[in-house]
Amino acid sequence: xxxxxxSTSAITPTTSLTxxxxxxxxxxxxxAAARSTRTARAAPSVTFRPRHFHRSSAMxxxxxxxxxxxxxxxxxxDPAATARAGAHVGIGAFSCTVSPExxxxxAPLMADGTxxxxxxxxxxxxxxxxxxGSDALVRFCELAAATAFIGEVGLDFAGPxxxxxxxxxxxxxxxxxxxxxDDGAPKLISLHAVNAAGTVLDLLEAAGTARRHCxxxxxxxxxxxxxxxxxxxxxxxxxxxRMLVSRxxxxxxxxxxxxxxxxxTDMPSRAGETLPANVWQAELGNALSGIAQLKAIDxxxxxxxxxxxxxxxxxxxxxxxxxxxxxxL
Numbered sequence: 001x002x003x004x005x006x007s008t009s010a011i012t013p014t015t016s017l018t019x020x021x022x023x024x025x026x027x028x029x030x031x032a033a034a035r036s037t038r039t040a041r042a043a044p045s046v047t048f049r050p051r052h053f054h055r056s057s058a059m060x061x062x063x064x065x066x067x068x069x070x071x072x073x074x075x076x077x078d079p080a081a082t083a084r085a086g087a088h089v090g091i092g093a094f095s096c097t098v099s100p101e102x103x104x105x106x107a108p109l110m111a112d113g114t115x116x117x118x119x120x121x122x123x124x125x126x127x128x129x130x131x132x133g134s135d136a137l138v139r140f141c142e143l144a145a146a147t148a149f150i151g152e153v154g155l156d157f158a159g160p161x162x163x164x165x166x167x168x169x170x171x172x173x174x175x176x177x178x179x180x181x182d183d184g185a186p187k188l189i190s191l192h193a194v195n196a197a198g199t200v201l202d203l204l205e206a207a208g209t210a211r212r213h214c215x216x217x218x219x220x221x222x223x224x225x226x227x228x229x230x231x232x233x234x235x236x237x238x239x240x241x242r243m244l245v246s247r248x249x250x251x252x253x254x255x256x257x258x259x260x261x262x263x264x265t266d267m268p269s270r271a272g273e274t275l276p277a278n279v280w281q282a283e284l285g286n287a288l289s290g291i292a293q294l295k296a297i298d299x300x301x302x303x304x305x306x307x308x309x310x311x312x313x314x315x316x317x318x319x320x321x322x323x324x325x326x327x328x329l
Contacts, residue, residue, distance in 0.1 A: 064303060066284045067310030068093040069238040070151070070190050070218040070264035073116060074106040075271045083114040085277040091115065091284070094314065096152035096190050096218075098123035099132050100139040107147075117314055119151030119190055120144060127173045128161045137173055141180035148315070151190025152218065153177050158195045171199065178207040187213045188313055190238070197222025201229055210234060214313055218264060219243050220252055227252060231260065236313070238264035241283055244290040254294040258305050262313075263287050 068086075073095040076082040086093065092115035097103040099122060107118040122140050126132040132140075144150065155170050181187050189209070193200040197220065204210040210233040217230060218238050230237075237256050240263065243249035253261070265283040268275050288306070292299040 064090055065307045065311075066091045066281065066303075067263060067307055067314070068265050068280070068284060069216060069262040069310055069313075070240070071095050071267055071275075072098075072269070073110075073275070074098075074102045074118075075268040075273055076275055077272060079106055080109040080114065082275050082277075082280075083110055083116040086275075086280050087115040089277045089281055091277070091280055092310070092314065093117070094119060094149065094151065094188070094190060094216075097121035098126050098152060100136050100143055103143065117149045117188075119149040119188075120147050121150070121152045122173065122177055123152050124154050124156040124161070124170050124174075124192055127170050128156065128166045132173075137176055140177060144177075144180040145183045145185070148185065148187050150177075150181055150187050151216075152192050153189065154192030155196035155200050156192060156194040157199070162195065171203070174200070174203055175207070178203060178209045181209060181213060182207065188216070189213055190216045190218050192218055194221060197226040197230070201226060201233065204233065216262060216313075219249075219266060221248070227255065231257070236260050236262055236309070238262040239287060239291060240264040240266055241286045241290065242266065244287065244294075250290070250294055253291050258295075258297075258302070259309055261291070261306060262310055263306055 066089075068091060071093050073079040073082050073093065074097050079095075083093070083095075094117050095106070095110070096119040097106060100120065103118060103120045110116045110118050120140065120143050122132050122137060127137075153174060155167075155174055157167055157170075160166075161170070181189065191200060197217070201210075204215060209215065214236065215233070216236040216238050219240065219242065220227065220230070220237050221243075222230070237252070237260055239249075239253045239256075239261065244253060263284050264287070265275075265280065267273075267280070267283060288303055289299060292302045295302070
């Protein structure tokens with residue numbers, strides 16, 4: 001994979017709009033549509049700056065800007081090279097991890113000269129199979145206070161993970177994870193919810209997570225009622241090509257308001273898999289084109305709107321904020 005030119009220098013996140021203030025305003029704007037059904041909620045007031053998101057000068061080159069709001073660069077053979085190659089063609093990303101160990105390995109690689117925010121993760125698959133056990137969850141809780149980005153976390157009640165014991169273990173773990181996020185600093189949280197969207201929403205609401213933080217449902221597959229409820233809670237939704245394969249996924253992408261919508265690839269999909277910049281671009285472009293067709297909206301306008309929302313959530317420099325709007329299903 002191509003690397004960025006050695007002369008590229010990193011630009012730190014804006015000092016005029018810290019992540020906390022951006023998240024505060026996004027939370028307020030994103031929930032304006034829900035005021036008719038929910039009591040207005042207080043926004044976070046704690047100042048916090050993201051620790052692992054840096055803009056490179058490649059993002060200043062006039063080009064179409066892409067944001068992959070759920071990917072797994074830690075699976076790539078050379079995560080930093082993959083990130084820099086993506087930045088060279090205008091891609092920024094929210095890269096999720098599946099364990100605290102992966103997070104501690106990947107986050108330092110993205111600390112300088114990349115356009116990637118790294119999420120602290122504890123994936124429900126790893127929790128269910130025991131590879132993220134009690135000690136790893138303790139480490140997650142220790143690390144959570146020091147990062148603004150959490151993901152991938154959630155619940156998966158499908159297939160072999162649908163037993164009572166697995167459900168109980170995953171639910172208890174997610175309760176601990178959400179409690180660890182409640183340190184007063186607003187966070188961006190990427191959520192996995194397979195056959196479990198209602199339960200995830202129960203836990204988010206019980207913990208106050210949806211009120212205090214910006215939550216993104218990755219590849220949403222819940223019921224229509226779950227979607228309505230998540231929208232009322234102020235959640236966002238990252239949509240990729242694989243979500244658009246199913247009829248339900250396409251209908252949800254059509255229904256989700258523009259200012260709650262994000263792009264994703266969920267790639268690489270396994271350890272050792274590469275993600276060349278041209279493939280990365282094509283996957284994002286395919287999702288963008290599919291959504292534009294479903295919503296009957298100009299593709300360029302859609303790209304600008306999604307980039308605006310993504311940049312605001314990630315706290316990048318001079319990111320304009322999405323406008324509040326009513327949503328209708």
